[in-house]
Amino acid sequence: MKKYFALLLSLIGGAIIAQENTEVYVMDVNPAYSGLEVFNLQNISDNSGYDSQPSFIDNNTVVFACNNNDQTDISVYNISSEEKSFFNPPTKGGEYSPVQIPNSNEITAVRLDPDGKQRLYNYNEDGKSTEAIPNLQVAYYAFKDQNTLLASVLAVDGLDLVLTNLQTQKVDTLKYNAGRSIHKVPNTKRTMSYTFLNEDGNYDIYQLNIETLESFFVAELPIGIQDHIWLSESKLLIGSGNKLFLYDLFGNGEWQEVANLSEYNITNITRLALSPNGKKLALVAVPK
Numbered sequence: 001m002k003k004y005f006a007l008l009l010s011l012i013g014g015a016i017i018a019q020e021n022t023e024v025y026v027m028d029v030n031p032a033y034s035g036l037e038v039f040n041l042q043n044i045s046d047n048s049g050y051d052s053q054p055s056f057i058d059n060n061t062v063v064f065a066c067n068n069n070d071q072t073d074i075s076v077y078n079i080s081s082e083e084k085s086f087f088n089p090p091t092k093g094g095e096y097s098p099v100q101i102p103n104s105n106e107i108t109a110v111r112l113d114p115d116g117k118q119r120l121y122n123y124n125e126d127g128k129s130t131e132a133i134p135n136l137q138v139a140y141y142a143f144k145d146q147n148t149l150l151a152s153v154l155a156v157d158g159l160d161l162v163l164t165n166l167q168t169q170k171v172d173t174l175k176y177n178a179g180r181s182i183h184k185v186p187n188t189k190r191t192m193s194y195t196f197l198n199e200d201g202n203y204d205i206y207q208l209n210i211e212t213l214e215s216f217f218v219a220e221l222p223i224g225i226q227d228h229i230w231l232s233e234s235k236l237l238i239g240s241g242n243k244l245f246l247y248d249l250f251g252n253g254e255w256q257e258v259a260n261l262s263e264y265n266i267t268n269i270t271r272l273a274l275s276p277n278g279k280k281l282a283l284v285a286v287p288k
Contacts (some may be wrong), residue, residue, distance in 0.1 A: 021287065023049055025043055026079060029274075036244065044084065063099075063100070072095060074186055105124070106122050118132070131137050136164070144192055152180060175215075181195045181203075181226055183229060186233055190209055202220055219247050222240060243268055270285070271283065
């Protein structure tokens with residue numbers, strides 16, 4: 001039971017620690033000879049408590065899990081107008097990991113209810129919500145397309161990686177000991193990435209061919225790092241402390257520091273998200 005309860009809390013991704021005041025930031029990014037040029041960091045949550053798990057709706061709109069009077073709800077931030085609002089009326093539970101459903105105006109989020117029930121829900125603009133996959137305890141996820149979902153789900157001893165067809169509700173378990181960082185690889189039609197806990201207790205990044213279900217090793221994440229994103233189909237980005245590191249699949253096989261954000265007085269960078277045009281980067285960090 002202790003293991004299971006810990007898994008439920010793992011959704012919050014480290015919020016229940018001494019430094020739980022995580023914030024969501026957005027900054028401008030440009031490709032550079034050194035790998036990445038970053039500037040104009042702005043705090044878009046600017047809120048006490050837990051704010052995390054950003055994703056882009058479009059190049060100008062970010063959604064994230066946001067503290068709302070001691071409840072976690074789906075916040076929407078407009079970069080141009082600098083306006084923040086909440087997408088849906090409060091529910092009995094808390095919403096985490098909001099993501100727009102491809103080719104849709106609806107948003108999905110993981111709802112953690114007070115009774116411990118944890119499910120993935122669809123939320124529409126009218127405030128209505130429906131359970132997306134009945135009885136599946138989704139923790140982390142990403143869409144390949146509107147009907148295909150790759151997710152880490154709660155299991156007895158960890159997280160299982162599953163592939164789900166949202167139309168047929170078919171669920172295939174692919175791996176055990178999965179991590180929380182799952183993404184569609186840009187500029188590809190059938191490739192996604194996921195993390196897997198290796199024998200040394202670190203996370204490895206793998207690419208998965210959704211059609212053949214074959215997995216290919218990409219890179220090992222540095223010690224203590226769980227999150228990654230793709231800048232392109234061949235370049236990965238992670239955060240560690242107050243720095244950003246890049247891994248080039250055609251490089252020397254090492255993580256290279258590409259940005260030092262110490263001037264912005266933040267630390268413990270975790271979740272990252274890139275805008276569709278690649279010009280905005282959202283990240284989660286703890287303000288000093």
